[in-house]
Amino acid sequence: MITFQHILSHLQGVITTNGQRLLAIIRKEFIHIRRDPPSLVMVFIMPVLMLLLFGYAVNTDVNHIPLAVYDQDGSQASRSLVASLVNTGYFDLVFQAGSEEEIKSLLDSGRARAGLIIPPGYSRDLKRQATATAQLLVDGSDPLVARTALSMAELVSQAQSRELRLAVLSSQGTALPPGPAIDLRARAWYNPGLESLKFNIPGLIGLIMQNITMMLTAFALVRERERGTLEQLMVTPIRGAELMLGKLIPYIVVAFIDMGLALGIGTLWFKVPIAGSAMLLLALTVLFLVFALGLGIFFSTIARTQLQAMQMTMLFILPSVLLSGFIFPRSSMPRPIQYLGNLLPLTYFLDILRGIMLKGTGINYLWQDVQALAGFGAAVIALAALRFRKRVD
Template sequence: MSATDAIQNRETREPAFGFWRRSYAMLVKEFIQLRRDRVSFAMIIMLPVMQLTLFGYAINTTPRNLPTAVLTQEDSDLGRSILKAMQNTAYFRFTQEVHSVAEFDELLQSGKVLFGVEIPRGFERAVRRGDRPALLVAADATDPVASGSALGALGPLVQTALAHDLHIGDPPEMPFEIRAHARYNPAAESRLNIVPGLVGTILTMTMLIFTALSVTREIERGTMESLLSMPIKPVEVMFGKIIPYVIVGFVQAALIIGIGVVVFGVPIIGSLTLLALLTTLFITTNLSIGYTFSTIVQNQLQAMQLSMMFFLPSILLSGFMFPFAGMPVWAQYIGEGLPLTHFVRIVRAIMLKGAAMENLRYDTIALACLMLFAMTVAVTRFRRTLD
């Protein structure tokens, strides 16, 4: 063997433990990089904590303490006993006392209550005579999960609770009829509840991702410097990036609603114009939030991660998958700060209930406030980038 071959053999010979040393060096390098990438590191901690918290405490498939309105046309001991028995079932929580049928209907249509109980005039006297009068219970059945369990348990629970007060036999025989009317979705078809909610869910996911990647894409491609050198204001940049996606989102919404109507038979009882206007407001709100995310993160991976962090509580706490009224109070407060919560109420109310603008004032104002807040934060942060 020549001297040259011997030298080459020594250079190519694998040093002792070389594989493990190089692997260890890469391991240390990845931990250092992960520590520097604070957004990704936060995702590792926050995602499991958030999921455990939401599924463990906030999500409830058998909701209790559902908001209920009562229309009492007579003040009697029996009426009060019935209401107390209903409240003791833990399914109903009386939040409104109305004085007319019109007010009763408005509360159900706007979604402020899920149930309405009407005790008609002369109810107790009819019971004493053995006429079996009707106790009227109206339910907002747009969410069958929220209303189904309460309506199913209403008769037996109230019957048992009133057995002593009414001195009825064993087995107890109800001396009056509970006449339940499931409004807006009497057949309890889940597609009537799911399809309208999917409009907001899909728009939330796509609009957030589109705009969250917009500014970070400019930075990674090196075109941000050219953009910053132009005589353009932060507001103009934001509107220039948002408006095209408003059109894209509107086309998406029209496609989803069209498929829902044609294929799944979901009705549009309310105004199509009002639905289009409020859908545009919702799209703009999500685009503004996504644009804000793009000014916070440093790369497209972080933008995707932050978008998913926002999307997870949106889909769980908005009332799309699980009944909103059955969540604990702290979860409802968080849900009220999410655009999807308000849009799910809006789209279901317009499509299934025929709600008008006066029924949707609260959710419309909430969406507008969230949009203005997100736009302000986005413009402020982008102005810092310009400076």
């Protein structure tokens, strides 16, 4: 006869058996996780990295705009105007230019984002209670920075005009002459309409080219390894360097065709003209493509599966989007974050793209970016070749 005690005992046995099986499965999964260090590191690093990057890099407040000044007056009044701009916290005085050509050169190269030109006779006009004029040239290739610079320049000129008029009234007690005391004429270069599209399209071209080319080659060796065809290539007389170049060159051709398509759509469909040399742009693009493809090959020598290769590329893409100046101005980021951005080749390629497409700058202004890209490309190709040779040998 089956009693309640028998039923309870049976249930306890079933629960104990099921619990043991469940614990065994849990233990087995933890062992699998422990034996997959790349995925384990990714799981714990990704949330910390994302939080730090988004916390510091995602900042739409524009400040610390590099300012170059050409002060031809050299008076207390002209220095007061410069100090008023700097004291807002939106401008950093980084260059004292000696000519208007130097101001233009600094804006072309991107070392300054705004240039203040104070003509001779500035203080004399103020003393005569006439309107003193000055000019602020702003790099309009980044509309967010340009709008901030233009609006702050207007506020500063209005505030100084009001202070000067009040000083005249209090000291002389005479009626104020009509018009502002200071006329700070601000003008945006390169993108006078401050169209965001002209800023975004070159950035998108650079980001897309990096992501596509890197993913293409990141899967190259991993796919061979998963299919078992890499071992077949290893027993052939083909050397490691020959095999790597043989895999790299077709992707360079494909990436170059993609670059042509992206530029065609950007210029013909979105109406973003190439102000500079298209041949120079394509030539410098080769340097960046070599880096991106080499980095993909390097990832493929580390990853064992296509999923791991995808995780590695995503881990690299995230900082590239946030720290390269693709969306957010780098001048507003903390100094350590800016240094991290300097380690990303996309930072330099975006300078090249926007410099040639929007400013029409030549190689004489871009040589520092070219040197950085060449250095990154050579380093990543050397690392990829070294690891690839070890895999093949």
